[in-house]
Amino acid sequence: MRKFLLLVLAGAIVIGLYTYVTPKLFQHETKPSLKDIRLATSTNGNPHPNNLSSVEQTILNVISNKCKRELLLKGELFNLSKTDILTDLPLDVLNSHDFLPVKKGGFYEPENCEPLTRTVIIIPYRNREKHLKIIINNLHRILQRQQLKYGIFVIELSLPTTFNIGVLMNMGFLLANNISEYDCFVFHDVDLIPLDDRIAYHCDVSPKHMSAFNTKYAKVNIAKALPYSAYVGGVISLRGVDYKKLNGFSNAYFGWGGTDDDIEIRAKAAMIPFKRENQNIGRYYALPHQRDSNNTENLFKGSLLKSSRKRYLNEGLNTVEKCCKRVSIVYRDLYVHVTVSCDENIVMNQLLNL
Incomplete structure (x- = not known):
């Protein structure tokens, strides 16, 4: 009573x-x-x-009528044990088609509630078609569960230019902004598959390193699952205003290595250092692959990193359109595919003139 x-x-x-x-x-x-x-x-x-x-x-x-993100989240996506994720899994185990239809170009927003945020995923790409299909399918599934308005942009650098992640990220940021307005920008390696749908694909007030647990490194040390404490490679998220404060990525790193360390230095220099996702949630499976023949190690990354703090305001997002241009843009069924070209000589000359 x-x-x-x-x-x-x-x-x-x-x-x-x-x-x-x-x-x-x-x-x-x-x-x-x-x-x-x-x-x-x-x-x-x-x-x-x-x-x-x-x-x-x-x-x-x-x-x-705000969307309620937590209602659709389930946690673990593939029911894999710690032993499973440290082995090379068949690709079909990680594939998924469990998502609602999207608009041409891969655009989506919830119909019955107001989305919590507007997120764009930017994926640098070259010659990884099998990996691309898997990550695209999984991203649609997780982004819809999180009740986001979102778009997915795949940015490819035309041959014969040596692969340059920073150039692709910067061009992707500018092109996505030209097409729609976004609150949050997620820069995402093509070979990292999220293992938990609670990984927040929206931005905090600080830049965030989302891939806190990476099976590529967990095979070496499962307790750390990252190569070193300052590492921010794999998947990161930033608000547009913060990306501009950092002046985006550096355009200087042709080939493998240095790009992620450079943006970590830029973030500290701009006094908005990266925070890291909880390692029990920010878990990603690294699809095994051979290094691309056109992505050789950058032998100048050491000297470039030493000068990163001094030059970050004068080279990056604000100079990328002087050396690179859009070649094509195709609205595919599940994503926007953009091809860009870049003149490596112009980039190097820009560095010499700083």
């Missing part, structure tokens, strides 16, 4: 608050904001940032 009376009392309080707050909210012709609710519930007409009760927050959520 006592529990029943308490429930009745709680219900009366909720109804009373709803009756008091709602009329003031609906005095607005447009959908009320968080500020509107705080104004409606303040005592002197000034908004108070901390006076929003849980009931008022519930009303705001109902009115704004």
